[in-house]
Amino acid sequence: MSDFFNDVYEVVMLIPKGRVTSYGAIAKYLGSAQSSRLVGYAMNAAHTHSKKIPAHRVVNRNGVLTGKHHFPSQNYMQLKLEKEGIKVVKDQIVDFKILFWDPVKEISL
């Protein structure tokens, strides 16, 4: 349970449906705000794990679906988000800051 990746996956799986978060927020929650890249890296390795990681709910700080190229289909990410009620235009989440789910504020107890 001391795996950095495992923590990332756990947080990502805790993201409420219809909400999104950023790599940096997760990194910050894990105590490694400067390791936001590791979060993305974790997502990259997510498929190597057996767990289901809703990586489509994780975007960069701009609310842009930067990692959509890593999904089975480039449309998969946006499609999945829209299916949850999230509007995506030009690969960018609409009202991102409203839909933004900050684990630090939501989980941190």
Next chain:
DNA sequence: AATGTGACATACC
């Protein structure tokens, strides 16, 4: 053990 890597974030030209 050492080097390379990256789905970010920030700073600078």
Next chain:
DNA sequence: TGGTATGCCACAT
């Protein structure tokens, strides 16, 4: 406004 450069650090090879 946008492309380039650098920091960052755990994982992969």
